[in-house]
Amino acid sequence: MRRVLASLGLIGVLxxxxxxxxxxxxxxxxxxxxPSAMHGVMVMQLVNKQGKTLTRKIELWTKKVGxxxxxxxxxxxxxxxxxxxxxxxxxxGKEEMKLYLPALKxxxxxxxxxxxxxxxxxxxxxxxxSNLGGMKIEDYNHKLLKxxxxxxxxxxxxxxxxxxxxxxxxxxxxxxxxxxxxxxxKIEFYKKGKLYKVLQSSKIESFADGKYLIPTYLVMExxxxxxxxxLEQQDLxxxxxxxxxxxxxxxxxx
Amino acid sequence: xxxxxxxxxLAGLALAQxxxxxxxxxxxxxxxxxATVSLGQTTLKIDLGYDxxxxxxxxxxNFGYDALSGKPSFSLGEAYATVYLNKMDLSVxxxxxxxxxxxxxxxxxxxxxxxxxxxxxxPSAQKLPVPMVHATIYPDEAGMYQLEAVWIPxxxxxxxxxxxxxxxxxxxxxxxQVETTVPGPDLTNGVFGxxxxxxxxxxxxxxLGATVIRDYFSFPSAxxxxxxxLNDSTGPQKLILGHDRRTLLGADFALAFxxxxxxxxxxxxxxxxxxxxxxxxxxxxxxxxxxxEGVLSLEYTWTDGPQTIVVYDLKxxxxxAPAADTFTQRLGLLASYDYNERTRLEGAWLHNxxxxxxxxxxxxxxxxxxxxxxxxxxxxxxxxANSEFGVYNQNSEVQLGLSYSF
Numbered sequence: 001m002r003r004v005l006a007s008l009g010l011i012g013v014l015x016x017x018x019x020x021x022x023x024x025x026x027x028x029x030x031x032x033x034x035p036s037a038m039h040g041v042m043v044m045q046l047v048n049k050q051g052k053t054l055t056r057k058i059e060l061w062t063k064k065v066g067x068x069x070x071x072x073x074x075x076x077x078x079x080x081x082x083x084x085x086x087x088x089x090x091x092x093g094k095e096e097m098k099l100y101l102p103a104l105k106x107x108x109x110x111x112x113x114x115x116x117x118x119x120x121x122x123x124x125x126x127x128x129x130s131n132l133g134g135m136k137i138e139d140y141n142h143k144l145l146k147x148x149x150x151x152x153x154x155x156x157x158x159x160x161x162x163x164x165x166x167x168x169x170x171x172x173x174x175x176x177x178x179x180x181x182x183x184x185x186k187i188e189f190y191k192k193g194k195l196y197k198v199l200q201s202s203k204i205e206s207f208a209d210g211k212y213l214i215p216t217y218l219v220m221e222x223x224x225x226x227x228x229x230x231l232e233q234q235d236l237x238x239x240x241x242x243x244x245x246x247x248x249x250x251x252x253x254x
Numbered sequence: 255x256x257x258x259x260x261x262x263x264l265a266g267l268a269l270a271q272x273x274x275x276x277x278x279x280x281x282x283x284x285x286x287x288x289a290t291v292s293l294g295q296t297t298l299k300i301d302l303g304y305d306x307x308x309x310x311x312x313x314x315x316n317f318g319y320d321a322l323s324g325k326p327s328f329s330l331g332e333a334y335a336t337v338y339l340n341k342m343d344l345s346v347x348x349x350x351x352x353x354x355x356x357x358x359x360x361x362x363x364x365x366x367x368x369x370x371x372x373x374x375x376x377p378s379a380q381k382l383p384v385p386m387v388h389a390t391i392y393p394d395e396a397g398m399y400q401l402e403a404v405w406i407p408x409x410x411x412x413x414x415x416x417x418x419x420x421x422x423x424x425x426x427x428x429x430x431q432v433e434t435t436v437p438g439p440d441l442t443n444g445v446f447g448x449x450x451x452x453x454x455x456x457x458x459x460x461x462l463g464a465t466v467i468r469d470y471f472s473f474p475s476a477x478x479x480x481x482x483x484l485n486d487s488t489g490p491q492k493l494i495l496g497h498d499r500r501t502l503l504g505a506d507f508a509l510a511f512x513x514x515x516x517x518x519x520x521x522x523x524x525x526x527x528x529x530x531x532x533x534x535x536x537x538x539x540x541x542x543x544x545x546x547e548g549v550l551s552l553e554y555t556w557t558d559g560p561q562t563i564v565v566y567d568l569k570x571x572x573x574x575a576p577a578a579d580t581f582t583q584r585l586g587l588l589a590s591y592d593y594n595e596r597t598r599l600e601g602a603w604l605h606n607x608x609x610x611x612x613x614x615x616x617x618x619x620x621x622x623x624x625x626x627x628x629x630x631x632x633x634x635x636x637x638x639a640n641s642e643f644g645v646y647n648q649n650s651e652v653q654l655g656l657s658y659s660f
Contacts, residue, residue: 046595054595055624078625079275080660096459096510103378105352109508110459112519113555121595165519231286248397250343250390254310 022158024141026175028182033211037063040236041076046122055079056120063242067092070247073129075120085252088126096163097126100252107249116169122229123220125195127169135173139166145174152178152185170196170208183213195223207238214238273303281655283374285418287648292418293372294321299331309337314383332383343390348383351404353465354525355506359567359586361527361547362504365447367412367472373419374633374651378412384410398453406445409437411497412472418557421645430480430490434474437497445469458519459511465504465527470497477540498542501530521553536574543572551586560591560599582642583607596621600631605641611637611644617653625659638646 044056057077063070069090075081083102088095097114100107115127140160148155156177162168172190177183183204189197201215216236221228245251274634283288283293297318314331326402334347354360358377366381384406391401415421425432437443447467454460474495482490504527511520526548533541547569555561567587586604593599598619605612617631631653637644 048594048596053359054621080277080625080627080657082275082659094455105350105378106354106357108355108357108457109510109521111521111555111561112458112510112512113517113557113559115519116557117555117561118595120594121592187426225594243395245395245397248392248395250392250397251378251402253343254338 010022019184020144020156022144022156022160025144025156025158025177025182026137026140026142026160029175029177029184032182032213033110034064035062035207035212035214035238036065037061037240037242038236039240039242041234043234044120044122045230045232047228047230054121056081056122058120061242061246063247064245068216070244071129072247072251074252080122086126087247087249087252089247098252100249105182107252121228123222124229124231125169128220135160139168140173148176150176150178150185152180154179155185181213185215185216197222205236207236212238256436257423271304273305275298275303276300276660277660278658279655280657281653283651283653285593285648286650290323291650292649295319296321301647309335311335326534330383341392343392345388346386348385349388350381350383351386351388351402352381353402353447353463354504355461355463355508355523356525356549356551356565357563358587359549359565359584360525361549362463362467362502362506362525364467364469364472364502365406365445367410371413371416371419373415373646374649374653382410382413384408400449401453402447402449404445404447406469407441408439409443409445409470409497411436411470414473416611419646425493426479426491427493429479429493431492432495433492434495435477435497437470456509457513460510461508463504463506465502465506467502467504469500469502471500471542472497475540475542491566498531500542503528503530517554519555523549523551524548524554534572536572539574543574545569545571555569560589562589581608593625606637606642609637609644611635611641613643613646627657629653629655629657631655 014143014174015043039061040059042058042060042248046054046056046060055077056075059074059101061072062069071088073086075084085100087098095112097110097112098107099110116125118124119126119129137160137207140162143159145157145159148157156179158177161171170189171192174188174190175184178185181204183201185201186194187199189199198221201217203217204213204215206213214233214236216233218231219228219229257356258348261428278296278298279295281293282291284290285292295318297316300315300317302313302315313333314328316329316331318327319325320327330348332347332349333406334345336343336345344557352363352366353365353438354362366384368380369375369382370380385408386404389403393399393401393451416423445468447465447469449463450467451461451463454462467634474497475495479491479568482492506523506525508521508523511523512520528546529544531542531544532543536543547567549565549567551563551565553561553563565588567584567586571580571582584604584606586602588602590600600617600619602615603612612635614634614636615631617629619627619629621627632651633653634650635643635646637647639645639647
């Protein structure tokens with residue numbers, strides 16, 4: 001009996017392998033067109049275990065040209081952080097980050113170690129926010145764990161682990177990818193092998209006549225603390241012309 | 255009537271575009287040495303902003319009430335206009351300009367006078383805005399290089415610690431009066447500064463800066479002693495205090511880097527300044543002597559832990575001949591940790607290695623709701639009575655505050 005079960009299991013694994021691999025699924029995720037530039041407002045609600053809520057509001061500009069990625073965030077609310085600006089510039093595997101603090105009237109180069117820290121007290125890290133556009137799939141090994149049937153049809157469940165030598169915030173990710181859209185709807189983040197956070201994305205909206213499918217409602221929950229962050233994207237403008245001068249110290253101060 | 259309607263309509267339209275924000279703060283302090291209330295202040299800061307396409311106006315109004323003295327106060331904070339030209343931002347008005355890289359102990363950050371009436375107040379709030387012209391030139395679009403220039407037509411001195419914070423004063427023998435003179439509003443008495451900065455793609459990013467400032471010492475020093483009655487040279491004497499000119503030469507850097515397999519994402523900041531005076535040899539006891547100060551700080555954020563900054567400060571002061579020059583070393587540690595989105599723990603420790611005195615300031619900040627936060631903290635001074643921080647031994651206090659931002 002055990003041999004039969006083992007054989008069935010093997011057949012199952014083989015059939016999955018024959019159908020599609022984790023690598024192929026993630027390549028299709030990566031192949032989905034990503035906007036070259038984006039501007040919008042994000043409203044973040046931080047909900048604690050008791051259901052009490054704090055609200056943050058930010059304005060975001062992103063631009064991608066080749067291997068160069070630029071992101072500027074301006075904090076709009078609450079009032080005590082209004083005017084604070086965060087600039088992240090990525091190029092050729094290097095990333096520099098700067099923060100403008102209006103109270104100090106000074107732009108500070110900030111430590112890369114802050115990337116792993118909480119973004120405005122939320123369950124997202126600075127790294128999570130800058131990777132919202134998608135992770136670098138070539139930095140990970142991908143394994144198809146299973147397929148599921150969901151409301152959106154067939155869903156691939158892929159385990160992604162960072163390749164040796166890659167600096168990653170998480171030890172493992174498990175990603176749910178519907179075959180119909182190849183837009184991940186759920187990601188489990190693991191640290192030291194233990195489930196740490198779960199990200200669910202919904203309200204997938206179509207932009208540029210269906211060229212882009214972008215989830216505009218994200219919920220990240222910390223499994224241990226039961227704290228969650230709801231991130232809603234509003235007034236999104238896609239593929240607009242954003243001059244390079246936006247991603248500068250001068251614009252941070254304006 | 256029709257004209258008035260138009261004016262009201264235009265005024266309404268203008269007001270509708272004004273950005274209004276502000277902050278209401280109430281702070282209490284209790285001195286631990288004698289359990290007396292050492293602080294009871296309520297302040298309301300109103301910020302008004304008006305943005306045009308290529309210009310912006312900003313004004314801050316400060317209202318205050320001091321429960322200990324029973325006095326209300328009002329002051330104009332920053333109030334200036336900025337025009338955004340092609341490659342230059344030009345700001346004119348009452349403003350604060352921060353130069354340098356290091357927080358709080360920055361030797362280059364001297365353009366604005368400070369209100370040190372209460373040395374424990376928030377350092378960013380201690381800077382007093384002064385009327386100035388400030389130009390920032392951006393030669394390249396990415397802003398890798400910047401050139402700044404500041405002209406402050408009239409020098410404003412800093413405000414020395416007051417009341418229980420005023421340091422003990424010992425007047426020379428025979429002196430019964432003190433008079434302080436301030437440079438007048440003469441064009442030649444202005445303060446000037448230029449600063450150049452550049453960013454480079456070295457390691458994880460390198461910023462360099464150089465500063466030259468021609469200003470005055472912010473606190474006065476002895477200039478001469480004269481008879482109170484000029485016809486009676488043997489009678490009571492008067493000490494005249496004044497502000498000496500200085501030329502400050504500064505340089506600074508910030509370098510982001512990682513140590514593979516040890517620590518990822520560190521920032522090293524450094525800043526040094528040398529003050530030239532009219533008495534480089536220390537021969538004239540009535541003229542300020544040169545000094546130099548250098549600060550190094552290292553910042554690191556621990557995974558799921560606090561953000562920490564370690565600071566080392568070394569200051570050299572030329573002494574009046576024949577006394578030996580003095581060297582002062584200070585060590586600082588700043589840490590902040592977000593326990594959760596509502597609770598933040600902060601700590602600052604500053605220790606003078608040369609005289610053994612120091613200040614320890616732990617604080618807990620709790621956010622009750624959006625824009626509403628409270629804090630409880632403790633400021634503890636230690637060291638010999640005649641030392642930098644020990645002089646405030648009797649001023650250690652527990653502080654409580656509530657803040658509402660809108």
